[in-house]
Amino acid sequence: MDRPEFDDIKNYAEFSKYYWYRDELIKICKSHGLKTPSGKVELNGVIKAYFDGDIILPEKKLGRKKKDVVTELTLDTGLLECGFTFGNRFREFFREQTGEENFKFTCDMAATVKKVREDEDDAFTLGDLLNVYYGKNIYALYDRSILQWNRFVKDFYADSATEVFNERLRAAAALWKIVRESDMEKVYTTDLLEKYKNQLAV
DSSP states (O other), X not given: OOOOOGGGOOSHHHHTTSOOOHHHHHHHHXXXXXXXXXXXXXXXXXXXXXXXXXXXXXXXXXXXXXXXXXXXXXXXXXXXXXXXXXXXXXHHHHHHHHOOTTOOOOHHHHHHHHHHHHHTOTTOBHHHXXXXXXXXXXXXXXXXXXXXXXXXXXXXXXXXXXXXXXXXXXXXHHHHXXXXXXXXXXXXXXXXXXXXXXXXXX
């Protein structure tokens, strides 16, 4: 089944059957006068609300006064007030807090920091971010659906049946386009290849 135009879709359940790129979601939100957050999870949330009859409008941004950046870091330090980055200074802080020598920031921490900045949430602290690391607090989740394409290509290349294609990436992209614009599950299988092989350039 081909993917319909957005305005022809009747509800969020139908909308969710299809794969939408982030840029497409932004375009949909803008064309309907909706808020356009930067993340796919948040964009999908705005669109779900739209189908539920709840219109989330763009926020009017007020200019933030520039504050002095806090130099001493504690768990009560605000994420915004300390000018948080994913650099060595903050990695060292979280290494000390966790006791993990090879501390690494998680995808959910990155998504959280992004949302805190978008929301200009002055109340969110480094301690709150540590709770996100331990899974004790959920503020924003990394959108793992963006990994679907990467998984699809990886599985495509792992299948020896795809070695017949001179340009495997182009063939994978053509097959992904068919899957993306349909209500099929967004995963690669050999059966899928056999079904659409004639539509892919060898």
